[in-house]
Amino acid sequence: MDEIATDNRQGILTRIRWKAGYMNPALRRIADRVLKAPDEIKAISIKDLALQCEVSESTVTRFVREIEVQSFQHFKILIAEELSQGSSSTPPITDRHVYEDITDQDDTASVLSKVAARYAMTVADTRAGLPAEALEKAVLAIEEADVLGFFAMGASLLCVENALLRFMRVGKRCLFFRDLGIRKFSISTLGPKSLAVGVSNSGRSISTVDSLRQAKAQGTTTLAITSFPDSPIVRHADICLFTPTVTGVIGPAEYHESMVSKIAQLQVIDVLYSLYAVRNFGRAIEGLERTSDVTALTRY
Template sequence: MGERAGDAGMRVPATEQGGTLISTIRRRMPYFNPALRRIAEFTVQFPNRVKSMHISDLADNCEVSQSTITRFVKEIGVRSFQDMKIAIATELSQAPAEVSEDGDQARVYEDITESDDHETVIRKIHFRLTDTLNETLMQIDPAVIKAAVDAIESSQLLAFFAMGSSTLAVENGLTRFLRIGKKCLFFKDQGVQQISAVALDPTVTAIAISNSGRTQPVVRALETAHDLGARTICITSFPDSPLVKHADIAIFTPSTSVPLGRPEYHESMVSKIAQIMVVDILYSAFAVRNFSRSITKLQETNEYTKSTRFI
C-alpha cells in the first residue's frame, strides 16, 4: 500500500503555546509510547494525587522507572517534576468549580449530577463542548488531513463504517460529501456493513470511525477493506487500538474530555463532537480543493431540495 500516512499522524506536535498543562497532556497522549502514555493517563485521571506525590510513588503507580517520569516531564515541556506538580496544583485551584470537584455522584452526561439546576447544566455542557473542540483543534495534524483528502480525491467511492453514536459523524459525512457529488456508501446494519466491505477494491477509500478503536465489527470491516486494496482512514482516539493497525491514515481526536480531578476515565459522550469536527474538516478541505465543481453541485442539490420545504 506504499507509505502509511497514519505513521505521519503519529508525529508528536510541537509544544503548544498557551493552554493548560493538563490539556496539553491530553492532546499529546495519543502520540506517546506506552510507558509515557501510562504516566499521562494517570496524571489526567488523578491530578489531585499527582500534585502531592513523590516521583518514586508516581513511578510505582505507573509501573515505570523514575527516569521515565523525568523523560515524561521533559516531553511536556516542563523543567522538573516539582515544577510539574506546582503547575498542576495551580491549574486545579484555578479551574471552574463546576468542573473540578471530586465525588462519587451518579452522572447522566459527563459531569452532570442530580443536584444541578438548569443554569448549571447549560454552563457545564457549554464548557465540555467548547473544551472538546479546542483540544481537537490543537491535536489535528494538517499533514495528515492533506493525506486523507488526497485519498478521498483519488477514490471513486467513500465507504463508511461505524457503530452506535459514531454513526452521527458518518451521517454528517454522507450529507456533506453527497451534496457535492462524491459517491458514498454506508449501511447501518452491521451484517450488511461486513458484506459491503468484501465488495471493496482499490478504487475505494474506506473511512472507519470509532472513539475507542476497538469496536469489533468496525475493525473487521476496515481490515477487510485494507486487505482488498482499498485506501483506509480511521478516526479514533487511541493509537494503540486494533483499528489503527488497518488504517493507512489515522486521524486522532482527544482521548478524553473528563473534567479535571475526576477519577473515571471512559469514552466521553462529547467525543462525537470531535468526530463531527474532523469529518467537517475533511469535507471542507476536499470541497475547497474542488471548489468550482463543489459549488455547482451544491447549487444543483439546493435546487432539488428546496421543493421539499414549506415556503
C-alpha cells in the first residue's frame, strides 16, 4: 500500500522522466516510448510494448519494477489515473501561475499548504531517487579533482553558492565567476584533473550547457545536476545527478525558474559534500577548524 501511495503522490510520468537518465538503453527505450504518448499506454499489451521498443517482455517487467510499480497492469492503471486527473484538473490556458501551481485563486491557507507540500515532497523524492552508484562516482570525481569549476545561471546560482561554502571550507579548491566573459576564460584553466560542475534545472541554460561542452572537449571531467534526462546538458556530462522537480507531468515539461527545484539542488550538494567530508574526515575537520576563525569574524 505504501508503494501505491508513493507512486500516486509523485506522479508516475514524473517518476519515469526522472529515472530515465539512469536507465540502460533497453529500459530507456521503454521510458521514451511511454513519455512520447502516454495516452496510448493505457490500452497497450505488454507484448505490443515490448515489440515496439524492441525488447523482451521480461525487460518490460523489469522496467515496471525499476519505477517501483508492482505489475504492468498496475502501471497502466496509474498512467490512466494520472492522465484523467491531469485533464480534469488542468486550469484553462488563461490562468497564470506565480509559483509552481499557485494562482490568484489561492488564499493564504492554500498558499501555505501548497508551498509546504511541494517542499516536503521534493526532499523526500530527492532522497528516494539518488542512486548510490551515481553519488559514489560523483564523490570520487570530486576527490580526484585538483579544482572544482562551477557553472550556473539564474536561481541555480543559489546551489553554486552553497557548494562554494561547503567545499572551500574543507580545503577543496573551487572556481566560479559571475561575469560571463571571465567565466568563459576560466574554462581554459581547467584540465584533465579538474571537475566542471554544471547546475541547471531545465538543462537548457545556454551559458551553462556551453561551459560544460567546452570543458568536456578539453578533457575535463564533467558533472551535471539537472531535472531532465533528455536536456542538452546531459550530452556533455560524464556524470549526471537528476533532481525530481519536473513541474506538470501533463503538458510542457519545463517551467520557468521553478524555485522548489533549488531545494533539490541544495540537497544534492549537501549530500555530495557530506559524503566527501566523511571519506576525507581528517582533512575536512582541519579545514573547518581553520576557517572557523574567519566565520567567527562575521558575527557579533
